[in-house]
Amino acid sequence: MIVGFLLYPLVYEALLATPAAPFAEAFLPAITFMVVVLYMGLFAMSFDFVSGYTGYLSFGHAAFFGTGAYFVVLAANGQVPGVPGGTPFMITLLLGATLAGLLALVIGSVSFRLTGVYFAMITLGFAQVIYELIRSWGYVSTNPTEGATVSGDALAIGVPYVDALSLDVGRLTGESVENLLGLGIDLSATVVSYYALGVVVVGCYFAMQRIIHSPFGRVMIAIRENEERARAVGYPTYRFKLAAFAISGFFGAIAGGIFAAYSRSVAPDGTFYFLVTADALITTIVGGFGTLAGPIYGTLFNQGLEDVLSTESGGIATLLREGLPPSVLEADLFGVSLELFVNTAVDGRAPLYLGIIFVLFVLFVPNGILGTLRDRLGGTVGKRLPYHLRRYRR
Amino acid sequence: MLLETEGLTKRFGGITAVDGVDFALEAGELCSIIGPNGAGKTTFFNLLTGVLEPSDGRIRFDPPADDGARAEAGPTAAGGAASAAANGTGSAVDITAASPDETALAGIHRSYQITNLFPTLSVLENVRVAAQASRGNDSWKLWRNVTEFEDHYAEATAILERIGLAAEAETVTENLSHGEKRSLEIGVALAGDPDLLLLDEPTAGVSSEGVDEVVALIEDVAADHSVMLIEHNMEVVMDISDRIAVLHRGELIADGPPEDVRGDEAVQEAYLGGYGREGSAGDGSAVGGDADGDADGDAGADRDGDAAADGGRRASVGGDTR
Numbered sequence: 001m002i003v004g005f006l007l008y009p010l011v012y013e014a015l016l017a018t019p020a021a022p023f024a025e026a027f028l029p030a031i032t033f034m035v036v037v038l039y040m041g042l043f044a045m046s047f048d049f050v051s052g053y054t055g056y057l058s059f060g061h062a063a064f065f066g067t068g069a070y071f072v073v074l075a076a077n078g079q080v081p082g083v084p085g086g087t088p089f090m091i092t093l094l095l096g097a098t099l100a101g102l103l104a105l106v107i108g109s110v111s112f113r114l115t116g117v118y119f120a121m122i123t124l125g126f127a128q129v130i131y132e133l134i135r136s137w138g139y140v141s142t143n144p145t146e147g148a149t150v151s152g153d154a155l156a157i158g159v160p161y162v163d164a165l166s167l168d169v170g171r172l173t174g175e176s177v178e179n180l181l182g183l184g185i186d187l188s189a190t191v192v193s194y195y196a197l198g199v200v201v202v203g204c205y206f207a208m209q210r211i212i213h214s215p216f217g218r219v220m221i222a223i224r225e226n227e228e229r230a231r232a233v234g235y236p237t238y239r240f241k242l243a244a245f246a247i248s249g250f251f252g253a254i255a256g257g258i259f260a261a262y263s264r265s266v267a268p269d270g271t272f273y274f275l276v277t278a279d280a281l282i283t284t285i286v287g288g289f290g291t292l293a294g295p296i297y298g299t300l301f302n303q304g305l306e307d308v309l310s311t312e313s314g315g316i317a318t319l320l321r322e323g324l325p326p327s328v329l330e331a332d333l334f335g336v337s338l339e340l341f342v343n344t345a346v347d348g349r350a351p352l353y354l355g356i357i358f359v360l361f362v363l364f365v366p367n368g369i370l371g372t373l374r375d376r377l378g379g380t381v382g383k384r385l386p387y388h389l390r391r392y393r394r
Numbered sequence: 395m396l397l398e399t400e401g402l403t404k405r406f407g408g409i410t411a412v413d414g415v416d417f418a419l420e421a422g423e424l425c426s427i428i429g430p431n432g433a434g435k436t437t438f439f440n441l442l443t444g445v446l447e448p449s450d451g452r453i454r455f456d457p458p459a460d461d462g463a464r465a466e467a468g469p470t471a472a473g474g475a476a477s478a479a480a481n482g483t484g485s486a487v488d489i490t491a492a493s494p495d496e497t498a499l500a501g502i503h504r505s506y507q508i509t510n511l512f513p514t515l516s517v518l519e520n521v522r523v524a525a526q527a528s529r530g531n532d533s534w535k536l537w538r539n540v541t542e543f544e545d546h547y548a549e550a551t552a553i554l555e556r557i558g559l560a561a562e563a564e565t566v567t568e569n570l571s572h573g574e575k576r577s578l579e580i581g582v583a584l585a586g587d588p589d590l591l592l593l594d595e596p597t598a599g600v601s602s603e604g605v606d607e608v609v610a611l612i613e614d615v616a617a618d619h620s621v622m623l624i625e626h627n628m629e630v631v632m633d634i635s636d637r638i639a640v641l642h643r644g645e646l647i648a649d650g651p652p653e654d655v656r657g658d659e660a661v662q663e664a665y666l667g668g669y670g671r672e673g674s675a676g677d678g679s680a681v682g683g684d685a686d687g688d689a690d691g692d693a694g695a696d697r698d699g700d701a702a703a704d705g706g707r708r709a710s711v712g713g714d715t716r
Binding site: 210211213214215216217218219221222225226228229230231232233234235236237240243247 | 504506512513526533539
């Protein structure tokens with residue numbers, strides 16, 4: 001999986017240089033979309049960490065994403081008291097994540113008095129309150145409904161204070177690397193950002209994975225399975241839930257922080273709004289609830305679909321418009337020309353199909369992509385795949 | 395005394411489910427709680443384990459001090475009850491207001507009338523996660539893999555052997571047969587290394603052949619634990635109990651050795667309905683209602699709305715009442 005992500009930009013670039021370029025551009029997600037997969041995937045993983053493993057749906061998870069994103073941007077602009085303007089991004093990222101962890105403790109200490117749908121609703125309520133607050137908080141920027149922008153230099157991922165070990169990220173401001181390690185490979189700014197963000201995401205994934213496999217993680221699963229019994233065998237479940245929620249908020253804020261570093265601007269609608277949580281929920285269900293890595297697959301699936309149906313160049317609509325002869329495009333299809341049909345039914349209609357696919361997933365693949373794969377293989381992919389491959393070789 | 399209750403009372407609105415119960419249990423005893431459905435037996439258990447908070451009265455628990463085998467109740471163990479128990483002072487602790495996790499860490503563990511396990515986890519993991527709970531700080535180690543804690547697995551495996559499920563260790567719990575689930579109920583309760591084990595109808599819904607296995611398990615467990623047992627199968631109760639306490643409409647109407655309770659007039663009228671009187675009902679059938687079908691019978695006590703009105707009728711049997 002990680003190897004796939006590692007090689008993808010190179011494969012993609014290579015394909016664009018071949019005659020198959022129009023098809024590669026149309027059907028494979030562009031690198032800009034893959035960057036979105038990284039930070040939204042991490043956010044969805046942090047959502048899955050608490051929701052998929054303790055069974056408490058955190059519908060206010062956008063609050064943590066937003067906290068991380070806003071903290072990073074405000075710190076870069078020197079607007080956070082106590083954090084000087086030039087503080088390296090990696091440090092402000094961790095500070096923002098810690099702040100989100102504390103916020104999770106506050107929200108959780110109230111919310112975990114409730115269970116089930118009421119827990120989901122009260123966390124959603126908290127997030128919406130914060131969203132409205134941020135939207136009208138003049139301190140953030142002169143136009144708070146539009147959000148804030150990083151005014152200074154690009155933000156760098158790497159070892160703080162060591163320039164050689166840091167990489168600036170951003171679609172326009174990021175560093176590009178020419179002739180990587182003397183191998184003759186040039187990496188554009190977007191690709192460099194992709195790798196830099198990828199390192200953070202992989203690190204966070206392994207950290208969460210490790211916690212899931214610790215005794216603490218087993219308690220989280222026990223709470224999901226049967227909270228009453230978990231208490232009866234001696235676990236103060238309230239504290240365990242709070243701790244899990246704080247950890248989840250921490251990683252959710254990291255996702256927000258790297259998003260802000262990459263996009264260099266944050267808006268309330270893209271961070272604190274409840275549809276951000278809904279994105280994580282949808283991708284988690286598509287990828288597999290309670291699988292941790294599943295949400296990445298789900299995000300990949302969604303973003304891939306969005307790229308294919310994108311209105312920008314590089315979508316299937318463009319391919320059809322440019323690739324088909326005019327006679328076909330003007331052919332009559334139930335009284336409208338094919339071109340008009342493509343424009344209305346394909347071009348930029350990702351949310352429509354995403355909705356349909358989501359419904360189909362909930363109905364027919366309730367365990368998601370990774371969950372179903374694990375069920376079929378009878379274990380985690382890494383453990384069971386060698387066995388199945390051996391069977392096929394015989 | 396291992397456990398003592400003083401005027402223990404639980405009221406749900408106008409209904410008194412448990413009414414001024416004075417009860418005491420010696421360490422090492424196997425005491426059965428019997429009574430008709432709605433008598434307040436499960437409510438009594440819920441009060442002892444902290445699931446419900448008593449409306450009135452006190453509960454004191456005095457676990458043996460020299461229980462050195464248990465490495466429980468680290469700094470994170472909640473509440474005064476648990477830490478006092480772990481200090482091994484031997485002095486009784488008041489657990490009246492303790493929460494379920496605190497009573498569990500203090501040493502009271504229970505099994506449930508309705509199977510209440512971790513359904514999608516393996517049989518081994520069910521017991522292991524329960525064993526982990528009594529090991530204080532281990533549950534807060536975020537950065538170590540769970541397989542490094544070999545003592546958790548060793549204890550869980552030992553318990554599975556004891557309850558006869560060693561062969562099913564990797565089976566997903568919800569795929570077990572009903573009888574196996576009943577055994578695992580007891581196994582999960584055992585994993586906390588209890589000083590006092592509360593078993594709520596362990597034979598509920600078990601086939602007649604299966605009952606013998608469960609009873610053998612209870613006797614095996616009772617050899618080294620103090621046990622309180624709720625049971626409707628009178629043959630089992632008479633056979634294995636050191637002592638029997640009878641609850642009726644929330645009140646303790648009898649408390650003594652099996653033979654005394656069997657002959658008690660009030661008990662005969664309230665519950666036994668002729669069992670054992672002329673040797674007529676020696677068929678071992680459950681009395682006082684359907685043992686398996688009526689799962690929620692005890693919890694509400696709602697059919698005995700006049701429980702309070704019936705106050706004052708209490709029989710002391712034998713020399714064992716205090």
